[in-house]
Amino acid sequence: MSLAIDIQLRLGHFARAVRIDADQRVVALTGPSGAGKTSVLNAIAGLVRPHAGRIEIDGRVLFDSARRIDLPVHRRRVGYVFQDARLFPHLDVQRNLGYGRHTGPQTVALDDVVELLGIGHLLTRRPAHLSGGEAQRVAIGRALLSQPAVLLFDEPLSALDQARREELIPWLQRVRDEVRLPMLYVSHHPDEVRRLADTVHVLDAPVASATPSEGRPLSHR
Numbered sequence: 001m002s003l004a005i006d007i008q009l010r011l012g013h014f015a016r017a018v019r020i021d022a023d024q025r026v027v028a029l030t031g032p033s034g035a036g037k038t039s040v041l042n043a044i045a046g047l048v049r050p051h052a053g054r055i056e057i058d059g060r061v062l063f064d065s066a067r068r069i070d071l072p073v074h075r076r077r078v079g080y081v082f083q084d085a086r087l088f089p090h091l092d093v094q095r096n097l098g099y100g101r102h103t104g105p106q107t108v109a110l111d112d113v114v115e116l117l118g119i120g121h122l123l124t125r126r127p128a129h130l131s132g133g134e135a136q137r138v139a140i141g142r143a144l145l146s147q148p149a150v151l152l153f154d155e156p157l158s159a160l161d162q163a164r165r166e167e168l169i170p171w172l173q174r175v176r177d178e179v180r181l182p183m184l185y186v187s188h189h190p191d192e193v194r195r196l197a198d199t200v201h202v203l204d205a206p207v208a209s210a211t212p213s214e215g216r217p218l219s220h221r
Contacts, residue, residue, distance in 0.1 A: 001025045001150070001182030007053030007063070009039050015051070024198035026176055026183045030190075031203035037186045040203070041152045044184065045080050046073040057150050058182060079143030079151045079181075083158050085135035087127040093138050094123040100142030108179070113141045116178060117171055133164040137171055144179065151175075153185045157192060165192070172196055 005020040018040055020027070029037045042048040044055055044062065049070065055063040062071050087096045097110060114120050117137045127135055136156055143151060156172075157165045169192065176183060176196060187193050193200055 001027070002056070002058050003027055003182070003184070004054070004056040005040065005044075007040075007043055007050035007055060009036055009043065009048070010051045011039065017053075018203065020201055022199055022201065025180070026185065026196060026198045028185045028187060028193040028197035028200045029203060030187060030193060030200060032205050035203035035205060037203055038154055041080070041154050041184065041186060044076070044150070045078045045152060046071065046076050060149065077147065077149035079146050079148030081136070081139050081143050081151070081153045081156045083155045085127070085132075085139040087130075087135055087138060087142075089127050092124050092126050093119065093130070096127070096138055097123075097141050097145055100145040107147055108144050110145060113144050116144075116174060117141050131164060132160045133168045136160070136168055140171070140175060144175070148181065150182045150184065151179075153183065153187075155186050155188065157187070157189070165189075169195055 001022070001024065003020060003022045005018060008017050009015065016036055018036055020040075029040060031037055039048055043050050044057070046062070050063060050065065052065040053063070054061070054065070061067075061069050062076050063069060088099065091099065097113070101110070114123070117140060119134070119137050119141060122130065122134055122138065127138075130138065139156075153172075157168060160168065173196065185193070185197055
């Protein structure tokens with residue numbers, strides 16, 4: 001993955017700059033609370049508009065304030081997995097997965113996703129009858145079925161206890177290894193990052209708006 005982000009974010013009275021340049025396929029973002037990790041993901045997804053700057057992933061420009069490029073969410077081809085699964089409670093797993101399916105050409109098939117994530121036995125269940133780890137696997141499947149060009153993970157294990165976290169990490173590794181999509185992964189857990197990411201990028205603690213800070217690369221796997 002080629003990831004080039006150079007943006008200025010302004011949220012209320014707080015402002016900061018974020019600059020990330022990476023050519024690894026799986027990039028982890030870490031840093032203290034309030035450093036702007038989720039805001040970076042939201043800017044990539046088109047949910048937050050940067051004050052200025054540029055976002056380019058694998059040669060596709062998603063945002064460029066100088067050139068007045070700001071692709072709408074549905075054209076960015078982003079699969080987003082949040083801290084909580086955000087499944088529709090009134091739909092069973094199969095229909096939750098179907099809701100995420102892209103209407104265009106299908107490069108990722110439903111049966112393949114079900115097998116990849118081991119959720120075939122869950123298809124008739126509703127979210128209330130899933131464990132936290134099972135719900136997140138369904139959320140990952142829904143993101144994959146949107147036919148994304150990049151996967152964004154915003155602390156997908158943070159709501160799970162240690163046992164469920166250990167249960168889900170191998171499935172994330174399987175998605176990483178078999179799907180081969182670019183991934184941007186936010187986490188506070190060093191061990192989780194070490195097991196999943198090719199490189200780690202640290203966003204420094206937030207500072208006063210007059211002196212915005214930048215992210216910095218930390219290490220490579």
